[in-house]
Amino acid sequence: MTPTQHAEPFLKIDRLSKHFDEAKAVDQVSLDIQKGEIFALLGGSGCGKSTLLRMLAGFESPSGGDILLSGQSIAALPPYDRPINMMFQSYALFPHMTVSQNIAFGLERDGMPKSEIETRVLDMLALVQLKPYAKRKPHQLSGGQQQRVALARSLAKRPQLLLLDEPLGALDKKLREQTQIELVAILKKVGVTCVMVTHDQEEAMAMADRIAIMRDGRIMQMGAPMDIYETPNSRFVADFIGNVNLFSGTVVEDEPDHVVIETPQCRHYVSHGITGTSGMAVSVAVRPEKICLCATEPGKQDRELPEEIGYNQAQGQITGMAYFGNLTTYHVKVHDNLTLKVTLANAARHEERRLSVGDKVWAWWDGSDVVVLTQ
Numbered sequence: 001m002t003p004t005q006h007a008e009p010f011l012k013i014d015r016l017s018k019h020f021d022e023a024k025a026v027d028q029v030s031l032d033i034q035k036g037e038i039f040a041l042l043g044g045s046g047c048g049k050s051t052l053l054r055m056l057a058g059f060e061s062p063s064g065g066d067i068l069l070s071g072q073s074i075a076a077l078p079p080y081d082r083p084i085n086m087m088f089q090s091y092a093l094f095p096h097m098t099v100s101q102n103i104a105f106g107l108e109r110d111g112m113p114k115s116e117i118e119t120r121v122l123d124m125l126a127l128v129q130l131k132p133y134a135k136r137k138p139h140q141l142s143g144g145q146q147q148r149v150a151l152a153r154s155l156a157k158r159p160q161l162l163l164l165d166e167p168l169g170a171l172d173k174k175l176r177e178q179t180q181i182e183l184v185a186i187l188k189k190v191g192v193t194c195v196m197v198t199h200d201q202e203e204a205m206a207m208a209d210r211i212a213i214m215r216d217g218r219i220m221q222m223g224a225p226m227d228i229y230e231t232p233n234s235r236f237v238a239d240f241i242g243n244v245n246l247f248s249g250t251v252v253e254d255e256p257d258h259v260v261i262e263t264p265q266c267r268h269y270v271s272h273g274i275t276g277t278s279g280m281a282v283s284v285a286v287r288p289e290k291i292c293l294c295a296t297e298p299g300k301q302d303r304e305l306p307e308e309i310g311y312n313q314a315q316g317q318i319t320g321m322a323y324f325g326n327l328t329t330y331h332v333k334v335h336d337n338l339t340l341k342v343t344l345a346n347a348a349r350h351e352e353r354r355l356s357v358g359d360k361v362w363a364w365w366d367g368s369d370v371v372v373l374t375q
Contacts, residue, residue, distance in 0.1 A: 008071070010035035010193050011056075011161060016065035018051050018217075025051040027217035028065070038187060038194045040208035042201060044240075048217035049197045050165065056195060057086045057163055069160060085159040089166040091150035093138040100125070100134045103153045110157065124152035127186060143171050144179050151183065155190055162187070164196035168203060180206045201241055205229070213237050229287075234375045238285045245291070245340050247284040254278045260311070261372065265335045269311035271367035276374055283373040288343040290369035293330065293355060298364040305367065313364035316340065318357050330355065332363050 009032035018026040026048045033039045041049040054060040056067060058079035067075045074082050085106075093102050103124050107117045125131045128148040138146055147168065154162055167183065168176045184207050187194050198204050204211050205225040212222040213236075221228055221237045232238035235246060249263030254277060261268040261284055268284050276282060294302070303309055316334035323346075330342045340363055355361065 009033060009068075010037075010070060011195070012066075012068040012071075013052075013056075014066045014068065016052065016055060016067065017063045018048075018055060018060060019063040024217045026055070029217070029219055030065075031212060031219070031222070033193065033195065035193055036188075036191050037209045038184065038196065038207055040204035040211045041195065041197045041214060042199070042204040042211050042240075043214035044199060047214040049214050051217075052214075053086075053163055053165060053195065053197045056161070057084060058082050083160040084163060085154040085157060085161075086163040086165065087150050087154045087167060089169045091138075091146050093146060093149060093153075095138055098135050098137060099130060099141070099149050102138070102149055103156050106153065106157050120156055124156050127155070127189070128152045142175075144175050144182075147171065147179060148182070148186075151186065155186075155192065159192065162192045162194045164194060166198055166200075167196060169198075169200075176203070177206075183207065205241075213240060231371060232285065232373070235283050235285075235373050238283075238371065238373060243288050243341055243343075245286045245288065245338075247286075247338070249282060249284055251276055251278050251280045251282055258307075258367070259372065265338055266314045267311050268370055269305075269308045269367045270370045270372055271305060271308070274372045274374075276372070280374070285371040285373055286365050286369060288329065288341045289345075291340065291342045291363050291365045293332070293342055293344065293361045293363055295359070295361060297362050302364065303366075308367050312367055312370070313362055314340070315360070315362050318355060318359045318361060321355070321357055332361060334363060 011033040013029060013031040016026055016029045029052060041052060043049045051060060055062050058077060062075055066073050094105065100121050103121045104117050107120060125134055128151060130145060130148055133141060133145060168179055171179060180203060208225060210223060211225055211228055213220045213228065215236060221233045228237065229241050232241060238244045239246065247263040247265060249261045251259055252262045253260035256273045258272065259270045259274050261270065261282060263284060298313055300306065300309065314334040316332040318330050319333045319339065320331035322329045327343050327345050332340045332342055334340055342363060
């Protein structure tokens, strides 16, 4: 369950900035993160997400702003005085130590009594389900097992805040998907607050309670994964999260319950009002999985709202396709300068009529699935 959003923030990032000479790596970022939340910083290379994480860890000093943990400023504290642990993409395991010794390392440096260390290590091994591997060296483990050792070592000191830097970047796709579920289950069981950095949108959406999309050192949009995917606030966010078809057009009819947008490819009937005016330039976003394909022009039987007949549709030709087992992605050229990406689920094992490259088709979608972007 997502932590209560109106509670006093456990981690408060207040107008935090970091400048390298004239470049603003992080520019006036403010975030409130709740206790027990898994929060993802998502963005491309150079967006500032890793610099922000390093300031939380204490490896970089802010140029301005503050970081408060449980109401206390930690911005001036050195890394070793912060109740924070960071897990790196490389895992940074000691190759000459066993799994148990790697987990115990930080506890020994803190001077914890040997009996308590042994108990804590056993607890961590049980948590990450690695008891049978306690005496193995890192090179004797799979990538997913090494990742769990690194997590156990990070959690052994019971940090108030856990920072994850591209935590699953070293794993192959199938193992990464499996480990995402395991990692979230462990973090939720422990109840630790977590801030993770990733460039992988699927990873952020699968693991995080909330996501902040970063660009040029700023937060572009923040919210639950579903909210950001279904209601992006800009062309950049819509295009960055998942796949999207973007049309450029003009509002030609503006009513409280609907708008009509003219684009070179077709007219869009949007079955809700927008904050805009007639004649305004806008972008129309439609996700590939929201689009249907058929051989004939869609009619009444295809439309929930009769007023959408003739709208939200375009005729084109399939120019490419890719079969992925559970779904097939089609490229449909509908205009000289626009090719739609359409994703259809392969619900039936054997279809009577399969679409092929070269087929003439109609692409259509519901007005309720259209997102209108004004920036």
